Amino acid sequence: MSLSKPDRSRPQSPTTPPSPAVPSSPAVPPSAAPPPYPDGWFAIATSAELRPGRVLTRRLMGEDVVVYRTRSGRLRAVRPFCPHLGAHLGHGGLVRGEDIVCPFHHFAFGPEGECVRTGYGTPPPKARLGAVVSREVAGLVFVWWHARGEPPSWEVEALPAAEGFGPVRCIARTLVAHPQDFMENVIDTGHFTPIHRLAVRMVEEPRFEGPRMTSAYRLVRVGGKKNALFSSAPTLRATVQGLGVFIAETTVPAIGMEMRAWFCVVPLDPVRIEMRLALSARFAGVRHRGTARALAALVPGPLAWFSTFETNRDLPIWAHNTYLEHPRLAQGDGPITKYRRWARQFYSDWPGAARQARRPA
Ligand code: FES
Ligand SMILES: [Fe+2]
Numbered sequence: 001m002s003l004s005k006p007d008r009s010r011p012q013s014p015t016t017p018p019s020p021a022v023p024s025s026p027a028v029p030p031s032a033a034p035p036p037y038p039d040g041w042f043a044i045a046t047s048a049e050l051r052p053g054r055v056l057t058r059r060l061m062g063e064d065v066v067v068y069r070t071r072s073g074r075l076r077a078v079r080p081f082c083p084h085l086g087a088h089l090g091h092g093g094l095v096r097g098e099d100i101v102c103p104f105h106h107f108a109f110g111p112e113g114e115c116v117r118t119g120y121g122t123p124p125p126k127a128r129l130g131a132v133v134s135r136e137v138a139g140l141v142f143v144w145w146h147a148r149g150e151p152p153s154w155e156v157e158a159l160p161a162a163e164g165f166g167p168v169r170c171i172a173r174t175l176v177a178h179p180q181d182f183m184e185n186v187i188d189t190g191h192f193t194p195i196h197r198l199a200v201r202m203v204e205e206p207r208f209e210g211p212r213m214t215s216a217y218r219l220v221r222v223g224g225k226k227n228a229l230f231s232s233a234p235t236l237r238a239t240v241q242g243l244g245v246f247i248a249e250t251t252v253p254a255i256g257m258e259m260r261a262w263f264c265v266v267p268l269d270p271v272r273i274e275m276r277l278a279l280s281a282r283f284a285g286v287r288h289r290g291t292a293r294a295l296a297a298l299v300p301g302p303l304a305w306f307s308t309f310e311t312n313r314d315l316p317i318w319a320h321n322t323y324l325e326h327p328r329l330a331q332g333d334g335p336i337t338k339y340r341r342w343a344r345q346f347y348s349d350w351p352g353a354a355r356q357a358r359r360p361a
Helices: 181-188 189-196 289-296 300-320 336-344 351-358
Strands: 038-048 055-060 063-069 073-079 093-097 100-101 115-117 132-136 138-147 169-176 198-209 212-221 235-241 246-254 257-267 273-282
Touching: 038 055, 038 063, 038 273, 055 189, 063 138, 073 132, 073 336, 093 138, 093 181, 138 257, 138 336, 169 246, 169 300, 181 212, 181 235, 181 246, 181 257, 189 198, 189 300, 198 336, 257 300, 273 289, 273 300, 289 300
Parallel strands: none
Antiparallel strands: 038 138, 055 063, 063 073, 093 100, 132 138, 169 273, 198 212, 212 235, 235 246, 246 257, 257 273
């Protein structure tokens, strides 16, 4: 798959010139400037990847972030470059106790980022690592990013604790897409039939509250082979938190299964995102406890892969689409306009968002 995307800032022209003999339909409206990186929480790793002493480098908005866990279990995320002479802590940096030690001259930095010693035994300079705000929620490591460097204004909420869910299985993939397009999929009910062969019946209309959007659907398979999973319609409760987190809670009555899937995306650069899917399941509808436990342990792995097959169907669209400031919507579309108005709160630095804000409701 090509990693290129059309230049969203350039006006798009219709693919077929209008025939002079036929009344022409309105041309495709020009694209707006594409949405930039959104502010919010982004999952850059799983908690399981970061055992005490581990140092990882992850990409976030075109820059590196170094994330590590101290020996006592404290999680820290920092900007990668050592304030001494600029070495990259993610390439050879080591955790020693509660400190991270730079590979170049062995200066050490404490959990608050301050330089606590040099490699020469001399007094440390007044210097500290650049901090990146991080949290651990539901077995995922989130970092906060804001275009203007402001501190977190909201938190990622975990789901209520529930017994019987098995271990979380996680997979990560790189996609060509923008987080706003990825999350728009959740309420773009018009694409479910042509792309996913599902008819969705809205059980709860989408609600937009602060940084969260929730809705619930009943899913009905359309065409194709008969599928036992859809013999009685599964329900999907969607919770979107910012433009980085979509939680799908799916109930499949046919097999007595409930699934919790966290689809988290993080922009790597202006074109690509990394999707991290963390999935767990329980089989409350299976009477035999041992069998329910075994299924909850075994099923999430294959189910995570299966879930990414559905995402695969969206990929060619995301890889080549453009952002239209004035989409020509029709009856049958989901609440795209409401969603986009809600989404603009995550752009503190996008003139396009201000333009949308001036539009009447
Ligand atoms: S560059 Fe890090 S200790 Fe010198
Ligand atoms: Fe989709």
